[in-house]
Amino acid sequence: MLPYRIFLAFAAPAFAWRLVRERGAAAERLGGHGPAGGARGPVIWLHAASNGELASARALIGAILDRLPGARMVVTCNTLTGRDFARGWGLDRVAVRLAPLDYHATLRRFIAAWQPDALILVESELWPNRLAEMAARGRPVLVLGARMSERSFARWARLPGLVRPMMGRISYLSAQDAGARARFVALGLDEAKAGPVVDLKSAARPAAAPDPDARAALAPHFPRAETLLAASTHEGEDREVLTGFAKAHAARPELRLILAPRHPRRAPEIAAQIARLRLPFATRSRGEAPGHDTAVYLADTMGEMALWYDLAGITFVGGSLVDRGGHTPYEPAGHGSAILHGPHVANFAGVYAALDADGAARPVAGADDIARALDQIDENAQAAMAARATRIIAAQQQAGAGLDPLLAALGRLIGEPGLTATKGTDHG
Structure with a gap:
């Protein structure tokens, strides 16, 4: 753990600057803002x-x-956008906070306030001190x-003194x-503690419905068969998408592109790229409405992906x-949209392999392949691809182990057998 303690010591100024920038977030980062009681x-x-x-x-x-x-x-x-996203669910009995910094003092404050019976870490969020503080209790x-x-x-394997205790x-x-x-087993996880393979994303709820008023306002400007969503x-992808789209748009001016960056703060640099290609565009965050000649809609907002899909x-x-x-391929497939993707799909390798096959x-x-796809995948091809994707994903979800093994493991570890009993209430 010594290398990690050294890292935290050197990272302290960066964390302090982050607290300054995130106004109103310092208390949460430092483990405060506990429950109201009850x-x-x-x-x-x-x-x-x-x-x-x-x-x-x-x-x-x-x-x-x-x-x-x-x-x-x-x-x-870890992020303000993530906190806003989860708070947007509006779930009873769920409090949403920024994560406490991975220092022992902040974690002890957080754990003392909330008294959690278990910690669930999702995907690759392995924080050494969080594991240590929970295990110590x-x-x-x-x-x-x-x-x-x-x-x-390969990176973790070079730090056996850190990873094996974790x-x-x-x-x-x-x-x-x-x-x-x-x-994980090769890094030192006890194989008896390795449960069945379950992809949480395969248990995702049905695709969210878009805001009907927003859809009605935008649909006339974006004929579905002629619209590509990025x-x-x-960073590094927008140029390829825009270049490929511009090439296809020159031959088919009716094509439209909705470009929704992962991080909306990148909108100014993307807008500059669009301008360099001389493509007429409008920017969502500025309240600009698309016109009859708007080729690109820069969708630089949060919480509207269902609309774009x-x-x-x-x-x-x-x-x-x-x-x-x-x-994720699950969301576009859930909205009946044909799917294009690049070569780097390790997060969803199995489902992309099945979809491609x-x-x-x-x-x-890159750009040339995107232009070619826009030329070749017409409305009928889009519908056929979407139907195949729906079938494949449904089969994968049915064949998967689902959430039951995970819930049963949690129930066993915290002494709550009710987690193994299926109920029908939807917390939508």
Whole structure:
């Protein structure tokens, strides 16, 4: 743990500056803002990085609340946007906070306030001191939907003095694929604590419905068969998408692009790229309405992805032309949108492989492939791809183990057998 303590010491000024920038967030980062009080029941602490990880855990959170009517949850995340996203669910018995910094003092303050009976870490959120503080109190730590790429494995393997104690403090781990499970075991996880492979995202709830008024206002400007959505793009992807779209648009001026960056703060640099390509555009955050000649709509807002998916006949899934592991195919498929993706899809490797094999998704390597796809995938092809994707994803969800093994493990570890009993209430 010495290297990690040294890291935290050097990182302290950066964390302090972050507290200054995040006005009103310091108390939460330092472990404050505990519960308001009330009846004592099981308290589950669930931590996820940001929007994507929170979305993958949404069905799990609903199932815990459903099966344990007396339970409360405190959900923490690393970002302000993630906090706003989870608060937007409006769930009773769920408090949402920014995660306490991974220092012993802040964690002790947080744990003393909330008294969590268990900690659930989602995907790859492994924080050494959080594990240590919970384990020191004899409270279980579960890692669900756990991700471990080959590259991450190589990094962790170089720090055995840090990683082996961490693995020893994990009470239960369910990886999202067999390769990740094997890598966790190789790093020192007791194989008896490695549960079945369950991809949390495969248990996601049905696709959210868009705001009907917003859809009615925008639909005339975005004919679905002629509209491409670039969803959750990262730096390095926008140029490829825009270049490919511009090439296709020159031949088919009726084409439209909705570009929704993963981080809306990047909107000014993206707007500059659009302007350089001389494509007429409007920016959502500025309240600019698209006109009859608007080729690109810069959708630089949060919380409207369901609207963009619903308007687009084709979706390019971001985080896949650059090495970010790729974002979810479940949401575009849920809205009946044909799927394009780049080569970097490790976060959803199994489902993308199945989609590609059946022609339900199409891999692209850059601008030329995107332009070619827009030329070739007409309205009928879009519908056929979407139908195949719906079938494949439904089959994968039915074949998967679902949430029951995860809920049963949590129930066993905190002495709550009610978690194994299925109920029907929806916490939507």
